[in-house]
Amino acid sequence: MLTNNGFPSMSNLGTTIDFSPTLVNRIAQAPSILFLTGAGVSAESGVATFRAADGLWSKFRPEELANVDAFLANPQMVWEWYQSRREVVLNARPNAGHYAMAAFEGVIPETTVITQNIDGLHQEAGSRDVVELHGNIRKNFCQGCGKRYDDVDFLTEQLVQQCGDCGGMIRPDVVWFGELLPQQAIARAEFLARKAHVIFSVGTSSLVWPAAGIPLIGLEAGAYIVEVNPDPTPLTNHAHESIRGTSGDVLPRLLERVVGS
Numbered sequence: 001m002l003t004n005n006g007f008p009s010m011s012n013l014g015t016t017i018d019f020s021p022t023l024v025n026r027i028a029q030a031p032s033i034l035f036l037t038g039a040g041v042s043a044e045s046g047v048a049t050f051r052a053a054d055g056l057w058s059k060f061r062p063e064e065l066a067n068v069d070a071f072l073a074n075p076q077m078v079w080e081w082y083q084s085r086r087e088v089v090l091n092a093r094p095n096a097g098h099y100a101m102a103a104f105e106g107v108i109p110e111t112t113v114i115t116q117n118i119d120g121l122h123q124e125a126g127s128r129d130v131v132e133l134h135g136n137i138r139k140n141f142c143q144g145c146g147k148r149y150d151d152v153d154f155l156t157e158q159l160v161q162q163c164g165d166c167g168g169m170i171r172p173d174v175v176w177f178g179e180l181l182p183q184q185a186i187a188r189a190e191f192l193a194r195k196a197h198v199i200f201s202v203g204t205s206s207l208v209w210p211a212a213g214i215p216l217i218g219l220e221a222g223a224y225i226v227e228v229n230p231d232p233t234p235l236t237n238h239a240h241e242s243i244r245g246t247s248g249d250v251l252p253r254l255l256e257r258v259v260g261s
Ligand code: BJW
Pocket: 037, 038, 039, 040, 041, 043, 044, 049, 050, 051, 052, 055, 066, 116, 117, 118, 134, 174, 175, 176, 177, 178, 179, 180, 181, 202, 203, 204, 205, 206, 207, 208, 209, 210, 228, 229, 230, 231, 233, 245, 246, 247, 248
């Protein structure tokens, strides 16, 4: 039984999932696997997703909040929105899905997590190799001169902060629509996708690019593509397998199945 790394004992799990032998064998023999994750992975930690009926974008329009023009036009509004989300993230804890992905490292040492999430929960769960495509809400930088403010805790600041060097506005270190992804992160993600033997797309709607293209790059290079999501996405028709369920439910069971194989 696997109870290391903090994720729950499998003995209490209810109905079984019949994972395909092909999938189990592929994972057991894979020199490297890759998890591409999205907001759904943190849903079971209480962090809202974006595009669900009750998700963030149902209450707030992305074009008003998640792009640089919105920030320049109304910095205070955007700052407050991120402050409220920071509070949620800092109070959230990793869930069984995060812990299972971290524990896969004990089975396949070359396990990488490429995440669109900005909450840092994969690292908190113990994943050692995490590539953040869309930044990290815990960090900040100056919109004017780029100076980093990573170690400054702005959590209690209600007003948008100004840079001590240039007087510019300080913003969260997240990637907004129309902005380039951190070049090193996307380059490494594409490199890893080309060499991974199994790629999991977990908890993402596969709508936002270039992240949505990562499994497709892997597919072209010969990887076995597996989607874990309660709902279909544009990736579904390209994936070798789609497992309909939540990451916190499916991934610990899959890990146990692979370890027991
Ligand atoms: C569960 C679950 C459970 C629920 N378990 N699952 C090519 C074609 C078309 C457009 C473009 C393109 N290339 C670039 C673009 C433009 C744009 C884009 O993709 N637009 C599309 C939306 C049309 N991309 C960009 O602008 C990117 N920049 C860029 O490409 O620069 C160069 C360029 C610029 C302009 C033109 C061309 C090139 C930047 C993208 C930045 C995205 N930023 C955000 C906000 C981050 C900050 C913040 O948090 O506020 O990132 S948007 C938002 O979406 C966030 C997420 O990371 C991202 C993805 O969302 P995700 O994670 O998939 O969440 P949801 O809510 O959509 O889905 C959750 C899923 O989980 C669902 O499927 C559920 O079913 C499932 N689920 N519970 C498992 N328990």
